[in-house]
Amino acid sequence: MTTVHPETLKRRSMLYRKLATEGARFERTDDGAAPASYANANEVACARKMGIADLTTLPRIGFKGKDTPAWLVQHGVKLPGGPNQACLQQDATLVVRLSNDEHLLLDDVEFSGGLVARLASLWAFESDRLCYKLLREHSHFWLLLVGEYASAMLAKVCGVDMQPKQFPFGCVAQTSVARNNAIVVRSLLGTTPAFHLLADSASAEYLWFCLLDAMQEFNGGAVGLEALRALARESNSR
């Protein structure tokens, strides 16, 4: 994997300076860069317990409007049963239903799906269709909180019960995290519990600080895409 420096690219996560300070080595993601690893020999072990990864430059997109469900179904997207639910597509893209008419699509850490890119290219502003694209890859930064302590850590910053029993895979909370609006999606990386957290891009540095602080007692730390992929592969082979 070629390493790059985010400042040489147009699209930059607001966190790239902080990630660099943590020792991140970046890899190319479309027109941006994401942390591949942090030169930490125990990064996978860390991710199993409590890791935080910046996925801000990974592909994602949103669609909103009353014709959105029909348009997505027309293009082969399987929709979650109702608002505040998420479901995986065959290509590992995660579709998150935020309301009846609003959906968010998240690519996976391998960028294996291509559904996000395909839908982005298919969409056009049309007067007779109330389905509008939302630039979720810019409006929100995107973190993955991974590991067995993730729900305990979230209990320090969020008033929603995210214990596995109450908040299983596919549950979505549009809530306040550290007094900041956020979307939290319960996911799974292989068999390791994971939470996607998306919030206003302008709050990225603030929330990064809050979350790192909250995960200190669990010896949590930043992890890169390589650790996430290793974890996913390792778990899948179990």
Added chain:
Amino acid sequence: MSVEERLPAPAGLLLDRSKKISFRFQDKQYEAWQGDSIASALAASGQWILSRSFKYHRPRGILSMAGQDANALVQLPSDPNTLADVTPVSDQLAVVAQNFKGSLEHDKHAWIGRFSRFMPAGFYYKAFFRPKGVWEKIWAPIIRSRAGLGVVDTNYTSGYFDKQYAFTDVAVIGAGPAGLSAALAAANGGASVLLVDENRLLGGSLTYARLAGAADAAARHREQLVSAVGAHANITVMCESMCNGWFTDNWLAVIKGSRLYKVRAKEVIVCSGSMEQPAIFRNNDLPGIMLGSAAQRLIKWYAVRPGRQAVVLTGNSHGYGVALDLLDAGVRVAAVVDMRAEPTADALSRAIADRGVRIITGSAIYEAVPDASKNHVVAVEVRGISARGRCADHGERIPCDLVCMSPGYTPAYQLICHAGGRVAYDDATSMFTLEGLPQHMHMAGSVTGMYVHESVCAEGRYAGRAALQSLGLSTEDIEPAPVRGLSDRVNFDWPIFAHPAGKEFVDFDEDLQIHDIIVSTLDGYEDIQLVKRYTTVGMGPSQGRHSALATARIVADATGRTVAETGVTTARPPFAPERIAHNAGRSFYPERHSAMHHRHLEAGAQMLIAGAWLRPAFYGEKGQRDQCMAREALNVRQNVGLVDVSTLGGIEVRGPDAAELLQRIYTFRFAKQAVGRCRYAVMANEQGVVIDDGVACRLHEQLYYVTATTGGVDRVYQSMLRWNAQWRLNVDIANVTSTWCGVNIAGPKSREVLRRLCTDVDLSSQAFPYMGVQEGHVAEIPARIMRVGFVGELGYEIHVPQHYGEYLWDRLMEVGVEYGIQPFGIEAQRLLRLEKGHIIIGQDTDAMSFPAEVNLDWAVAKEKPFFVGNRAIQEVNTRGLTRKLAGFVIEDANAPCPQESHLVLDGDRMTGRVTSCYVSPTLGKTIGMAFVAPEQAQPGSTVTIKSTNGRLVEAKIVKLPFYDPDNKRQEM
């Protein structure tokens, strides 16, 4: 007693006898075992005085050993008012006593007690204020020097405190036999249970109290329950955790260590137990006199023998259990004094009789006798009870160095009261009872007045099952709750014995005697709430835990009411003292940064806070604001400047009815706005007040991109959603503030700079005129470009997707070098817009500003059939204005520049206030805007401004704008 001389196991449940530690108290070295509390370690070494009392400086020692009284407050290096009876001692800890002058044993202020009859409750309301001025000069300094307890360490550095949510089906507060039984019942039914207890050990009274039967009966019961709880997967245990308050919807504040847990429980079971009460007799506060349960805790928890020879004063069978424990610990029990005339014989009393202990019934302690130094009890005078609260004229003096008091209990009702429960009083049993619990709250154990072990456990199980039913986890019929029986009557009805010489303390915290409470009622303060405030009873550190019951009884007696009618004062959170740090620790203060934030810092920006945003105020040294602002503004006027406008709100309105929505929401007209054009948009509320402004850009017949103010966008968005919930127009509304970031490149050379990076949009004035909007690319980034003129120069707002923002800034600064581009901050932007006469909503408007007052009547389409605020605006316009925003200049170069909100005067009459004012480097004079009276608003009028330090400054009203009135600069 050295550490080696402690009682043998199983006494000393909390001790780790493999770790000996040492600590200091009052400059003397003491030894302790790991696990000792400060007070237990001192008691083991014969140090019984812990502190001095607040008012009379009387010696005070162990009372409860449960952290419930002020006697045990000591000073740690950085922690005043630490509860010595529950705080574990640590190696090399330095502890000092509080509230004494001289030495702890010989307090120089102890003489005050001799004059107590001249200082009854409320005496300070009747003294200290005459003659005039005597309070400030004499009394206040004296009292202030003696007030307070511990000493605050002002150099203290707080540790790390934080908060955490916790979620559970059932929260059980209190892990005594009732709590353990309740937790098991609920958990067995499938509920998740959080079991909270303030102590280090689970088991509550089973850890120290004596049950009927074998000496180890309580320990065996405890072992069974605790093992079952420990093995249960559904139960989470939190020991050393204080549930300090109940709030709406079963929100419980639980403090453990340096963390505040915000517990959300679907059901709450309060098993908080009860608090043993002191008896009230003369000198009942002497060291060596303690609650029976305190002596038991010393023995069972810390293996400390609490004395050599004891007298036990009791009004129930529990006192006999205390006596048995004392005997087992090697203490000689001189007598059990039972206040009941005919106590019911039970297993415990028979066991005492069998061991040859003298039992004196129908009697009370009339007076405790101190030693020569008055620092410890050496005897008690026991007299027969001749009537309620009265003793016979003569009695018997019994030597002792320990007095254990077991006259009864009050329930730990505080949490239940937080939840709206009420404290009542049963005159038949002389006990407080609780009623009026809210839904989803249950209680069990001695808090309900249940004291027989089997019934306590049964009631716990009942509460657990009731919680399961409420959760919908059980539909089985529950067996009836156990009923209180005679054995549960543990309160002696009147353990209060007045003495002619007083010093029978009702409230140890405040040194309040029986007479003080009665004086309050004699002075007319008969309501219990007034008694509290007049006497301060219950207002000390122990918050009435040991005084509420006695006070209610005394007030009832003095006012001819029943105790039930008298009641108790309100219990509010917190239950126990908590550190401010628990509330302040790790609070969240969201902060928002634009994509260019770090570029501003690298350029030396001084940042200002705007809501949650950090914005560059100006670029340069902190003390150089005016110079930096002037330099930045002049560069915009002469060359080109770049300002970050990412914080501006952005809303997209999409769909067939998009224009109609804007037509109704904003005051101006939008129906015929052409695609590719921008239009100024003013928003009013239903009262016609201007609440926001922005620019509406029509990008498509069915797509508007509308900007809003930094602080107002959320309100604008909510307002649009709210109104359209009524109107049901066919539109989709999206807040895209976070999607787009933006810059404003402004100045006569801005077009040239932009041309270097934008090749797919014709930037010529003809193709892209003022108030046009185009979509294209800047530096190969997709962009929305608006030609607007907030600062009064040729300029473009460039909005690009958020994560491209820093790249955009870099490229513009890079190509702009040869044109003299410089960043400019918010201060310069405010100055530039003032020169151009543009208002800022919230600065030049207030919560009463109508469009015509702030010269925005041109932006109101009066012919529209409807828009929000229309009717109110019409009404106001009909009535005429009462004030007007006007521009002014100050010609006097030596006059101070007025500040915002400085007053505008007409003679002595206040007619308005300054809203904006700067020294304009472009115009070479001070300019500003101010609300003035309508008659003062005519250009050429003169107004007076009361400026800094009250200096009156003459200002001339002029026509706006100050700069480029023909708009040639912005339209070039």
